[in-house]
Amino acid sequence: MRRLSRVWRRRTSHARIRLLRERTRLADAVLRARTTLPRPLLLTLACLPGLAAVLALVLYAIGVDRTAHRPARQPVETRPALPHQAPRPPIVPRARWLAGDARSQPPARYDDRVTAVFIHHTDSPIDYDCADAPRIIRYLYAGQTGAKDWDDIGYNFLVDRCGTIYEGRAGGVDRPVTGAHTQGFNHRTTGIAALGTFTAGVPVPQAMTDAIAALAAWKLGLTGLDPRGSVRLTSSNSLSRYAAGTTALLPTLAGHSDGYMTSCPGAALAERLPAIRELAARLQGRRS
DSSP, X not given: OHHHHHHHHHHXXXXXXXXXXXXXXXXXXXXXXXXXXXXXXXXXXXXXXXXHHHHHHHHHHHHHHHHHHSOOOOOOOOOOOOTTOOOOOOOBOXXXXXXXXXXXXXXXXXXXXXXXXXXXXXXXXXXXXXXXXXXXXXXXXXXXXXXXXXXXOSOSEEEOTTOOEEEOSSSOTTSOBOOSSSTTOOTTEEEEEESSOOOTTOOOOHHHHHHHHHHHHHHHHTTTOOTTXXXXXXXXXXXXXXXXXXXXXXXXXXXXXXXXXXOTTOHHHHHHHXXXXXXXXXXXXXXX
């Protein structure tokens, strides 16, 4: 009998403690509610009879208390960085070579991503001073937007013999801007033009090929693509090497002649493409 009495007292004591804790929690909630109560609601409570006002305040307090104890919403997870991204190389903005000669043009057009890079040469003199590169690019821009009536320069990037990279077509260097460099395959590709003419036997400066590799590594790395791989692209124009609607398997880092009937980027530069692919892959941290 004594044991049952002790058990009863113990349970009663625990129940009182729980009740006291609940009362304390509710009192704290009521106090918070009184300090956070909107003024219009406070004026409404003042017009209610005493018991009704207390009941309304308690119900409001319970809502406040539940809100206060609601777990915080977890932050949205960010996408992990792709494993083979290369650093962005220095790029001279187009304003540096335009020098105020920009023509009126429509807004840039974009694709959803870049899946391949086409390498070109500009078929212009090779024995230039690198300080003259902006003037040469401006001349190319004037020819393409003038005589050819294009809306902008066709290449997304241009690289001079000293390895300086210039922004070409407008729209943002880190965005998948639709170019006008490889007929039939301008979508989802980036065009990189080497300033000069690199036919058979013409030396290709190492600084130039290194810069092309760095640029291609960065652009392809934004979508995790291996510069040594291949990609399926669908031709949009029957004047290309493939009839419109044909899906072709092309190198991820290709020469202009891979997609169009041309000698561009020249035999000498085309011969360097395998080494450019390998260097670009190493810059992405690939070892095999």
